[in-house]
Amino acid sequence: MFSLNMRTEIESLWVFALASKFNIYMQQHFASLLVAIAITWFTITIVFWSTPGGPAWGKYFFTRRFISLDYNRKYKNLIPGPRGFPLVGSMSLRSSHVAHQRIASVAEMSNAKRLMAFSLGDTKVVVTCHPAVAKEILNSSVFADRPVDETAYGLMFNRAMGFAPNGTYWRTLRRLGSNHLFNPKQIKQSEDQRRVIATQMVNAFARNPKSACAVRDLLKTASLCNMMGLVFGREYELESNNNLESECLKGLVEEGYDLLGTLNWTDHLPWLAGLDFQQIRFRCSQLVPKVNLLLSRIIHEQRAATGNFLDMLLSLQGSEKLSESDMVAVLWEMIFRGTDTVAVLVEWVLARIVMHPKVQLTVHDELDRVVGRSRTVDESDLPSLTYLTAMIKEVLRLHPPGPLLSWARLSITDTSVDGYHVPAGTTAMVNMWAIARDPHVWEDPLEFKPERFVAKEGEAEFSVFGSDLRLAPFGSGKRVCPGKNLGLTTVSFWVATLLHEFEWLPSVEANPPDLSEVLRLSCEMACPLIVNVSSRRKIM
Numbered sequence: 001m002f003s004l005n006m007r008t009e010i011e012s013l014w015v016f017a018l019a020s021k022f023n024i025y026m027q028q029h030f031a032s033l034l035v036a037i038a039i040t041w042f043t044i045t046i047v048f049w050s051t052p053g054g055p056a057w058g059k060y061f062f063t064r065r066f067i068s069l070d071y072n073r074k075y076k077n078l079i080p081g082p083r084g085f086p087l088v089g090s091m092s093l094r095s096s097h098v099a100h101q102r103i104a105s106v107a108e109m110s111n112a113k114r115l116m117a118f119s120l121g122d123t124k125v126v127v128t129c130h131p132a133v134a135k136e137i138l139n140s141s142v143f144a145d146r147p148v149d150e151t152a153y154g155l156m157f158n159r160a161m162g163f164a165p166n167g168t169y170w171r172t173l174r175r176l177g178s179n180h181l182f183n184p185k186q187i188k189q190s191e192d193q194r195r196v197i198a199t200q201m202v203n204a205f206a207r208n209p210k211s212a213c214a215v216r217d218l219l220k221t222a223s224l225c226n227m228m229g230l231v232f233g234r235e236y237e238l239e240s241n242n243n244l245e246s247e248c249l250k251g252l253v254e255e256g257y258d259l260l261g262t263l264n265w266t267d268h269l270p271w272l273a274g275l276d277f278q279q280i281r282f283r284c285s286q287l288v289p290k291v292n293l294l295l296s297r298i299i300h301e302q303r304a305a306t307g308n309f310l311d312m313l314l315s316l317q318g319s320e321k322l323s324e325s326d327m328v329a330v331l332w333e334m335i336f337r338g339t340d341t342v343a344v345l346v347e348w349v350l351a352r353i354v355m356h357p358k359v360q361l362t363v364h365d366e367l368d369r370v371v372g373r374s375r376t377v378d379e380s381d382l383p384s385l386t387y388l389t390a391m392i393k394e395v396l397r398l399h400p401p402g403p404l405l406s407w408a409r410l411s412i413t414d415t416s417v418d419g420y421h422v423p424a425g426t427t428a429m430v431n432m433w434a435i436a437r438d439p440h441v442w443e444d445p446l447e448f449k450p451e452r453f454v455a456k457e458g459e460a461e462f463s464v465f466g467s468d469l470r471l472a473p474f475g476s477g478k479r480v481c482p483g484k485n486l487g488l489t490t491v492s493f494w495v496a497t498l499l500h501e502f503e504w505l506p507s508v509e510a511n512p513p514d515l516s517e518v519l520r521l522s523c524e525m526a527c528p529l530i531v532n533v534s535s536r537r538k539i540m
């Protein structure tokens with residue numbers, strides 16, 4: 001009995017000794033294993049990063065090369081571009097407040113103006129600063145989708161026209177838009193509304209002659225009221241203090257605008273997905289119920305009215321009928337897209353007008369000749385205002401509201417661009433700002449010369465609607481801006497009215513106009529414009 005106990009004890013001591021040896025062994029080797037994993041991970045990270053275009057491109061090419069030898073034979077050339085930093089790539093390039101400027105200068109430095117690759121974390125991006133390559137991208141059906149990031153999903157935009165994938169739903173929305181909101185007949189019908197808002201703007205400016213006047217807020221409110229009228233048939237007084245609905249909507253649009261204009265790091269670095277360190281997810285979750293509440297209320301109140309875009313959506317039947325949440329998404333996007341672009345562009349036009357008195361004088365002369373001072377401008381005058389139209393095109397050239405064409409494109413399948421292989425799932429951008437300032441494309445590109453757009457005898461007018469990629473501020477191809485005619489008509493009519501009524505002068509109390517830019521969703525003046533106005537006519 002005793003010896004048996006003794007044996008068991010000795011055996012258990014052996015087992016214990018062995019286990020603890022194994023434990024020590026494991027501890028030492030676990031540490032080595034960790035070191036080995038870390039070295040391998042580090043080496044792979046550096047190898048991926050060492051590829052032109054940075055880590056996302058490296059990951060793609062190295063895995064492809066191992067998988068397919070045929071691939072090696074077919075695609076020897078890699079797209080040039082900055083490597084950025086290991087893992088994150090060139091996030092700082094895109095998150096910059098002047099991303100379009102930084103991308104243009106890096107493309108120049110990398111000798112990659114035709115096509116440049118870069119990485120946003122795990123996302124492969126290509127960007128072009130060349131009109132021919134821009135045409136190839138924008139007009140290719142391979143790039144007819146858009147990358148939908150978390151914010152766009154969060155704000156319901158995946159069910160609206162701008163982010164919907166190229167397919168039946170997107171085509172239905174485009175058709176509804178062009179039949180009921182953007183066609184020339186519809187645009188003509190809304191002329192009165194634009195005139196009423198223009199008159200309200202003129203009255204607002206006329207109330208403060210000779211004192212410093214900030215234009216941005218008024219322009220944004222005017223543009224919002226215009227879209228609310230087009231979409232819902234709602235009428236608002238521009239300066240009314242009890243206009244709670246439009247004030248509320250303006251706040252929601254501003255917040256959505258800020259959210260969509262911010263680069264969300266978690267979209268490109270999946271290992272950060274659990275975190276929300278920029279508070280973007282949180283802010284979207286706060287914003288969406290407010291948008292739903294406001295727009296659903298408007299939709300329900302609307303059931304009685306007739307004749308606007310919402311009425312048309314409500315009257316759809318059968319396969320075209322939209323759910324209420326889809327309707328909210330579509331309406332919300334229209335208001336969202338149509339508001340800031342127009343206001344931003346008018347502010348740039350006024351800034352240029354203040355800075356170039358000779359151009360202002362020429363526009364005034366033309367207005368006096370075509371319209372005269374005894375009546376107000378009419379939209380039917382616009383085709384005769386050739387210099388004013390040229391001046392607006394020149395502003396679009398130097399200050400396109402979407403310098404990177406606002407929303408990028410996404411390749412649906414593997415394709416080739418400018419002879420380079422571009423894989424499916426690549427985000428493609430066009431740097432319209434860089435093209436429009438390229439000395440190889442435009443003579444004296446930094447000079448403000450509206451004359452360049454005045455067609456000479458027998459020459460066709462330059463179209464900015466996407467047929468000539470030297471200047472296509474509304475994009476081009478299948479996804480071209482559907483609101484381009486509406487947007488340009490609104491801007492031209494409002495600018496013509498504001499210039500017909502006033503002389504625009506630098507403010508005596510504030511600094512002269514500063515052309516610094518800040519890229520949010522659109523590219524705005526970094527320092528809001530402050531002016532003095534002086535009436536040219538008796539006020540309407």
Ligand code: HEM
Pocket residue numbers: 138161162163174333334335337338339341342345400401402405406407408473474475476477478479480481482483484486487488491
């Ligand atoms: C000055 C005014 C405007 C400018 C500069 C502008 C610019 C743009 C640009 C650059 C795009 C991307 C095009 C592409 O990918 O090729 C776009 C798309 C879009 N714009 Fe505009 N826009 C303006 C006014 C408007 C207005 C007034 C509306 C509507 C009321 C609107 C609605 C849209 C929509 C829905 C899309 C997405 C189209 C799609 O993906 O199918 N835009 N816009």
